[in-house]
Amino acid sequence: MNIILATSDVKLNNFIIEKYEETYNEVNVTEVDFLEDVQDKVWDVNPDVIIISEKVSTRENHSSIAKHYIHLYQFVTKTLKDFETVFIVHSKGVNSDLVKKFIENEYYAVIPYERLDILPQVPQNKKDVIDIFGGVQEIVLNPLAAERSSEEDSFIEPPTKFAEPKNKDKTLFIPNSTDNKQQRYIYLPNTTKVDLSKLNTITPIVSLFWSPIPNVGVSSFIKALGYTLASRGKKVLIIELDWEYAKMARTTGLTHKDRHLKAALNSISSDDFEGIEGFIVNNQIAEEDLPYNYKHAKVRLRELPSSLFLLSRNADLEGYEEEPEFDDDTTIEKLFYYAKQAGFENILVDVPSSPQNVFTMLSMLCSNEMYAFVDENFSTSALFKLAMYSFNAIDIHKEDFHLIINKTREESGITAQYIAEYYEMNPVLSLPFDDEMIIQQLDLRLTGGKEYMDKVNVFANRYGINSFEQDKQNQKNKNKRLFNFNLF
Incomplete structure (x- = not known):
């Protein structure tokens, strides 16, 4: 599985790679810093999928966020029309202008940031998009900034020992197989209510x-x-x-x-x-x-x-x-x-x-x-x-x-x-x-x-x-x- 990631977010890249490695035995990742660099990399990588975030940096400076979105939309639907491309939106509902524009033009591979857990599956039709966006509202970008629902949820005990890793040899981290991925197991106490799938x-x-x-x-x-x-x-x-x-x-x-x-x-x-x-x-x-x-x-x-x-x-x-x-x-x-x-x-x-x-x-x-x-x-x-x-x-x-x-x-x-x-x-x-x-x-x-x-x-x-x-x-x-x- 060859993937090109254009998100300008190393933490987001790590999470996406982890999701694909749960399904595919071999995942080769190429990360780019700018949206426009994707066009050059496709010739070298021949990707099976390209994943782009709405927050990716662009070489072209835009005077408004609307022009930034237009540039992204045209690049995804026209420049990359011959490639399987997944577009990630942040804190947007299905009725946002950007998402509606994709749906109107029968482009359905749009996933909200809050539902990245579905990867590597992607929406295939309008109904899939609506179902995936169901309940996703215009929310704060940083989930850690949101207040917890109860006094119990807000309490986290301090660490008392090294966290036990996922691999069986009980080393303190998960070794990486490529230069493209940097990820280590992060300590979280058992009392934490954070969704580990989005860690x-x-x-x-x-x-x-x-x-x-x-x-x-x-x-x-x-x-x-x-x-x-x-x-x-x-x-x-x-x-x-x-x-x-x-x-x-x-x-x-x-x-x-x-x-x-x-x-x-x-x-x-x-x-x-x-x-x-x-x-x-x-x-x-x-x-x-x-x-x-x-x-x-x-x-x-x-x-x-x-x-x-x-x-x-x-x-x-x-x-x-x-x-x-x-x-x-x-x-x-x-x-x-x-x-x-x-x-x-x-x-x-x-x-x-x-x-x-x-x-x-x-x-x-x-x-x-x-x-x-x-x-x-x-x-x-x-x-x-x-x-x-x-x-x-x-x-x-x-x-x-x-x-x-x-x-x-x-x-x-x-x-x-x-x-x-x-x-x-x-x-x-x-x-x-x-x-x-x-x-x-x-x-x-x-x-x-x-x-x-x-x-x-x-x-x-x-x-x-x-x-x-x-x-x-x-x-x-x-x-x-x-x-x-x-x-x-």
């Missing part, structure tokens, strides 16, 4: 970023990605577990003398632990703790979105300090769990390079997706291969990582394709060498140059943010600045 579409995502050696650019990328997602309205938490090379607090200004990683880890297993909210820092919390003469830092903090939080070493720690020790091997799992309970949609984790580091190993076992971050240096590829041997001991393999290549120099022949050959992997993202990055960091800015940030913005679409929503948010912020409103 990957409604839960927050823990994204882990690892590099074989330090100073490859992981922290810079995480800061830029976190800033981008938070600027678009996401609630984002960056967790820096790279203790020896910690730099997040110093290069963002997000620091507080009493709120830091060591305090959180020491408290998380105690009986009176009430959550991570007392240990994380955003711009408002950080500014309150700064001395009055740190005027430049305060200016930079006010430029940050207040929905961006950091949990890391405190910025005023100087010199070498031993990593925190903990006896409970579920501490990292609990940390991620409480981050989800605090309402964070994206949890970005920076881990140490050493494959033997306990933070690295435990984080990999508990994350939802993993990215290997590399550059053009030969030593990076050599250490990458050595690290893979170490990771095999905990049943983690190269196929469990997505590859991100940093510091490409197209004009010098150091292309992403050239670097990727050393790793025998297809990169999901290549980032250009950015000579502005060091200047930006010294100025406490979380972003890089334009070319670098263009790549980050495209990558951010994987987490369910399309270009139209981004343009609306940018215009909203622009209007606020014009009228001198306080953005935070």
Whole structure:
């Protein structure tokens, strides 16, 4: 079964892949970032089915959501008319204009986001569409934001042990068979009333970023990605577990003398632990703790979105300090769990390079997706291969990582394709060498140059943010600045 996915949502892709693997023994998946890229991929893949979400990013900018829908409709019904194509709509009833337009033109392979459990079956006629959409109303996009129906449903016990996986060998995760799928078993207590069939579409995502050696650019990328997602309205938490090379607090200004990683880890297993909210820092919390003469830092903090939080070493720690020790091997799992309970949609984790580091190993076992971050240096590829041997001991393999290549120099022949050959992997993202990055960091800015940030913005679409929503948010912020409103 060959599938092309054009959704711009990695969590949604994971769920779709899982549904197809329940029916087909072999599923080959190709993911595209933009709708228009589907047309090129069909020649290479010869897909059995193409699945497109209404939230997919498009290369063509549209001035209104109506024009965005028209573009999608024409692409699905005309450009892809010779292919079996499934179209996913979000929070729309059968009487919405878009769905009615498909039905009027006898296109029936339309599925509501809330009924993806029927895959790989799809509607074949008008009656099927009406039946599937039955009861689906115009609802909030994020089911986690909806209030629970009772006090009992709202109570969730904290985790007490690692979740038991679906596979019989009781490892902590489900190994993946291809580069195209990143999925791990997520802890949910038995008292939770969440529909497990939709687990990957409604839960927050823990994204882990690892590099074989330090100073490859992981922290810079995480800061830029976190800033981008938070600027678009996401609630984002960056967790820096790279203790020896910690730099997040110093290069963002997000620091507080009493709120830091060591305090959180020491408290998380105690009986009176009430959550991570007392240990994380955003711009408002950080500014309150700064001395009055740190005027430049305060200016930079006010430029940050207040929905961006950091949990890391405190910025005023100087010199070498031993990593925190903990006896409970579920501490990292609990940390991620409480981050989800605090309402964070994206949890970005920076881990140490050493494959033997306990933070690295435990984080990999508990994350939802993993990215290997590399550059053009030969030593990076050599250490990458050595690290893979170490990771095999905990049943983690190269196929469990997505590859991100940093510091490409197209004009010098150091292309992403050239670097990727050393790793025998297809990169999901290549980032250009950015000579502005060091200047930006010294100025406490979380972003890089334009070319670098263009790549980050495209990558951010994987987490369910399309270009139209981004343009609306940018215009909203622009209007606020014009009228001198306080953005935070």
